[in-house]
Amino acid sequence: MVIGMRIIDYLLRLRTGLGYPGKGFIIAGLGILIPLLLMTLLAPLISPYDPTKGSRDILQPPSPAHFFGTNNLGQDLFSRILWGGRVVLTVVLVSTILSATIGVPLGLLSGYLGGKIDRALAMIMDSIYAFPGLILAIALASVLGPSIINAAAAIAVVYIPTYFRMTRGPTLQLKASQYVEAAIATGAPTKRIIFRHILPNLAPTLTVVFTLNTADSILTEAGLSFLGFVVTPPTPDWGFDLKAGQPFLPAGYWWLITFPGIFIILLSLGFGLLGEGLNELLSPKEKTI
């Protein structure tokens, strides 16, 4: 609710030309994300070739027939990038939603209820949080085997502590606030306090965390894919295509790696910019998360 109202508030200000904090970042972020999302959504309509079908035109440099050139199997790289975006987004969305649905309620309950369980949970989450994310994802993916679902699960595990910490910290603060104390004093049930008084106030922070975390998990997905833990040929995926182009690098076939990489960075940057902007828009003070 809070977010919705604030966004409407800022949209109104936008129309009156007053501007709002983080405007440049939000516009830049959306400017990158909207075309990218459209591209991947419309892949079946706009993709000029079958992304998995090879041809005799191997290792062709970019040309009007093949915007991004072709690879060693004669597959059209532009089509592969359009379709590959779907894999990236599927893995990232599934994993982000998974880790948020586990991490947020856990952090909320743990922080609000407190006690020994809270302390133990916080310690466990801190330990996992300190572990290098990609290495943890590699460990999980290696014992689960390469697949889109397994990769999403592995990435989800990596980011649960992030959501837990980002929810628990503010929950502790809110719990100590006067209005929550007042609600407790008037005998409001715990459920009502959590859902009516705490969760809505967490929404702005969580929106920012969600956006910035997506930017990060895109890079983790690309890393896992690059190392061969997400898809198997001939499925297109940006990180995997980058890896497939690597053997041809010493011979100077630059387009095999340039384009998949640029799309990974653009997608991550888009969410990063949007997150920065939302952070300024939704946080009362200029603070960094």
Place this chain on the structure above:
Amino acid sequence: MGLGRFIAVRALLMIPTVLILLTFVFFVMRIIPGDPILAMVGMKAPPQRIEELRHMAGLDKPPYIQYIEYLWNVLHGDLGRSMIWGRRPVINEIMDRFPATLELTISAFTVSVLIGLLTGSMAALRKGSKTDTAMRLYGLIAWTLFIPWFGMMLQIVFGVWLHWLPIAGRIDPDLAPPRITGLYVLDSILTGRWDSLVSAIRYLILPSITLGVVLSGAYTRLVRNNLVEVFGQDYMTTYRAMGLPPKSLLRKALRNAFIPLITMMGLQFAILLAGAVLTETTFSWPGMGTFLLERIIYVDYTTVQGTIVFFALFVALINFIVDIIYAIIDPRVRY
């Protein structure tokens, strides 16, 4: 609390952390997958071979016995034996590869802090200006640069097109210095082999820049924000009123802005290690990352698990050291 006591308390606090990490790794590697060997080999292997591998990894025992054995062994510094070729102890194999990763991470870390200090100071000195926004953007873009892509772009430009620097490996194979520490740069200096030193540095440049630039983004932002805060303090106003030139002002401010930077370094270190895995793969750098991936392909389960445990313990140790350094620099932390 005296420093000695602080260190003792922190060391004791490491015990639950390490136990949690070891238990977590056990869960990740053995419980979640159900049958890790089957997942790693794939369905193609004959059942006999799978049974054999399972036995070698100790996976044929009940889980709670596996867990106790695993904890017991790790706490004794025993990470098991590799499941391939000579069946060497995993810890020896790791020690063969670890110096390469250490050399890369130290060098990349230096690059990232230097860039972070430079860009962050530039932004803070011209707060609110175009430079400030540009540096903020730099921080964001640097952080999203996908390591393999950035590394390969450098390889194409400086290796393939310009022929300035090598693109794969750690040193010219003929020039490897005798092993003392395993860090080629250090070993070359210690043994006075200058041709080895030049070769080691030439191979180190591109991987370090790749990893260093990507990590510098976080420092840019941190240095900038810390400096802006310090510049706003009363004592800085006093210095300014005293007529100190901007250069010495910056020097005084940086000294104070550095303290929060150190707490970040523990967390940054985890990111540094994760980044090193990708950097090593991109540059065929024979470190822990390439080692881990190589052994995953060979289904060397014990080694894979041992390497993950090693990473976990290493990160815990670094965080411990960072805490102590912080306590030495800022005595308030001890209370």
